[in-house]
Amino acid sequence: MVFQQQNYTNTTNYEGFNRQDSKSFYPREYNSLSRICQGNDMKISLSWNVNAWAKVKQSFTKSIKSRLFSCSRDEAYKQLLTDVIGIVSPGELCAIMGASGAGKTTLLNILNFRNNQKVETKASVKINGIEANWDMISKYSGMGDKMKGLSGGEKRRLSYASEVVNLPPLLFCDEPTSGLDSSMAQSLIESMRKLADNGKTIICTIHQPSSQIFKLFDSLILLTEGRLAYIGPSIGYRVPNFFNPADHYIQTLAVSPKNKQIDSMRTEYIVDRFGKSENYARILYDIYWTESRPAFVEQDIPKYSANYLSQFGWLFWRQLKLDLKNPIATTVTIVQAIIVSIFLGLIFFRLDENEKGVQNRAGALFVIIMQSSFGFLFAVVNTFPSDLTLVYRESKNRLYSITIYYLVKQIAEMPKFVITAAIFVTISYWMIGLNDNFGVFFQVLLTIILCSQVAISCGLLLSAASPNIEVAIALVAPAVMPLLIFSGFFLNDM
Numbered sequence: 167m168v169f170q171q172q173n174y175t176n177t178t179n180y181e182g183f184n185r186q187d188s189k190s191f192y193p194r195e196y197n198s199l200s201r202i203c204q205g206n207d208m209k210i211s212l213s214w215n216v217n218a219w220a221k222v223k224q225s226f227t228k229s230i231k232s233r234l235f236s237c238s239r240d241e242a243y244k245q246l247l248t249d250v251i252g253i254v255s256p257g258e259l260c261a262i263m264g265a266s267g268a269g270k271t272t273l274l275n276i277l278n279f280r281n282n283q284k285v286e287t288k289a290s291v292k293i294n295g296i297e298a299n300w301d302m303i304s305k306y307s308g309m310g311d312k313m314k315g316l317s318g319g320e321k322r323r324l325s326y327a328s329e330v331v332n333l334p335p336l337l338f339c340d341e342p343t344s345g346l347d348s349s350m351a352q353s354l355i356e357s358m359r360k361l362a363d364n365g366k367t368i369i370c371t372i373h374q375p376s377s378q379i380f381k382l383f384d385s386l387i388l389l390t391e392g393r394l395a396y397i398g399p400s401i402g403y404r405v406p407n408f409f410n411p412a413d414h415y416i417q418t419l420a421v422s423p424k425n426k427q428i429d430s431m432r433t434e435y436i437v438d439r440f441g442k443s444e445n446y447a448r449i450l451y452d453i454y455w456t457e458s459r460p461a462f463v464e465q466d467i468p469k470y471s472a473n474y475l476s477q478f479g480w481l482f483w484r485q486l487k488l489d490l491k492n493p494i495a496t497t498v499t500i501v502q503a504i505i506v507s508i509f510l511g512l513i514f515f516r517l518d519e520n521e522k523g524v525q526n527r528a529g530a531l532f533v534i535i536m537q538s539s540f541g542f543l544f545a546v547v548n549t550f551p552s553d554l555t556l557v558y559r560e561s562k563n564r565l566y567s568i569t570i571y572y573l574v575k576q577i578a579e580m581p582k583f584v585i586t587a588a589i590f591v592t593i594s595y596w597m598i599g600l601n602d603n604f605g606v607f608f609q610v611l612l613t614i615i616l617c618s619q620v621a622i623s624c625g626l627l628l629s630a631a632s633p634n635i636e637v638a639i640a641l642v643a644p645a646v647m648p649l650l651i652f653s654g655f656f657l658n659d660m
């Protein structure tokens with residue numbers, strides 16, 4: 167037998183067995199329930215029992231057959247997870263491991279209610295013995311993502327930092343170390359270790375951790391072909407000399423297409439044997455113990471970790487920094503306004519005060535309005551789609567409210583657009599020679615600035631209603647066209 171279970175017979179008193187080398191794994195009676203919900207320092211025990219299926223594409227004839235003769239569920243569904251039970255306590259750092267395709271990500275997604283809708287589940291996930299739902303999980307947890315895009319290390323660490331900045335009592339991480347070099351991976355898991363030592367409950371999937379990283383974990387869940395091969399302390403099994411334990415477990419549980427039959431027999435044997443083991447019985451007992459004494463789950467944690475004023479302050483600061491880092495966008499807007507206004511001024515230069523001049527004034531005013539409204543509308547229409555992922559993640563992590571984010575966007579961009587509109591109007595107004603009275607000039611200036619603000623709001627509305635930049639830009643024309651058609655139109659009796 168590849169996995170030799172260590173003998174725990176000296177410590178199998180279920181009322182208070184102990185594991186000397188772990189401060190957090192046993193006994194749950196002391197480390198879990200007694201520490202739950204003390205003040206704001208929320209402690210979470212997560213327990214579960216999960217089955218999951220995915221629809222598999224059938225061949226045409228099979229599909230017709232199953233429709234006609236209502237075949238059993240097994241023929242149309244592949245079982246991804248089978249009776250996977252588990253429990254993770256406060257202060258525990260738990261690794262989910264297994265060969266590729268073993269079901270790690272599927273399990274993690276079901277536990278944090280981010281399940282792919284194509285996967286059907288029959289699952290019970292409980293927080294401190296109370297049936298959990300999406301609201302509860304998102305309130306108490308941080309959910310680390312696989313980061314894509316920029317070069318690995320810093321991006322991934324930033325992602326991790328943004329998830330843990332609020333110190334959620336429950337943290338899910340999907341492959342937090344992949345793409346990191348060994349020293350970065352080590353420091354990331356060490357920081358998780360520290361969080362766990364402060365009472366947080368952390369579950370993560372991990373691929374091929376080094377021996378040093380592996381020993382930072384308290385507990386281990388091993389999956390093979392969607393079934394539970396082991397759950398328990400991370401040092402529960404003997405490993406051959408000079409072997410990395412993680413590599414050994416994964417190799418032992420892997421089912422290769424070449425030796426599918428033999429590998430499957432071996433893994434089934436391991437799973438069956440684990441199902442009859444003392445360790446499995448302990449886990450069942452732990453789950454039973456925790457779930458039969460549901461603990462009060464503190465529901466009234468504040469909606470946001472900072473007050474509205476500081477949310478506003480920090481978001482404003484970030485927006486300013488972003489604008490300063492990217493001065494080209496502002497420069498282009500201002501230079502464009504100068505060029506268009508000079509061009510307009512040259513065409514309509516110093517209009518005469520006669521009949522033609524009146525008609526040309528109407529034309530010039532139309533172009534001024536067009537440029538200072540639709541120009542700005544186009545400038546802001548990509549605002550939200552480009553920020554969507556970041557804003558969604560940050561607001562979900564209770565960093566700030568969407569309303570404050572929107573206000574900041576409006577207010578931080580306002581000076582830029584006010585200055586641009588003012589430059590445009592000043593140059594074109596005096597070149598065209600509309601009216602030499604300064605009072606009239608300021609009235610026109612104020613009107614145009616207000617007009618540009620309305621256009622910006624319309625642009626932001628289109629932007630917020632669009633799932634991506636392409637849709638946002640495509641929506642501008644149908645939204646603007648009716649306004650253009652009605653401009654300068656008077657009803658007969660007016």
Ligand SMILES: Nc1ncnc2c1ncn2[C@@H]1O[C@H](COP(=O)(O)OP(=O)(O)OP(=O)(O)O)[C@@H](O)[C@H]1O
Nearest residue numbers: 220246265266267268269270271272273282284285
């Ligand atoms: N929506 C789905 N439809 C069909 N099969 C699916 C679906 N989602 C997952 N699977 C299958 O379920 C199994 C487990 O997938 P999962 O992504 O959980 O594995 P994993 O252990 O995380 O693998 P890896 O380490 O390669 O990321 C795989 O065989 C996968 O093909």
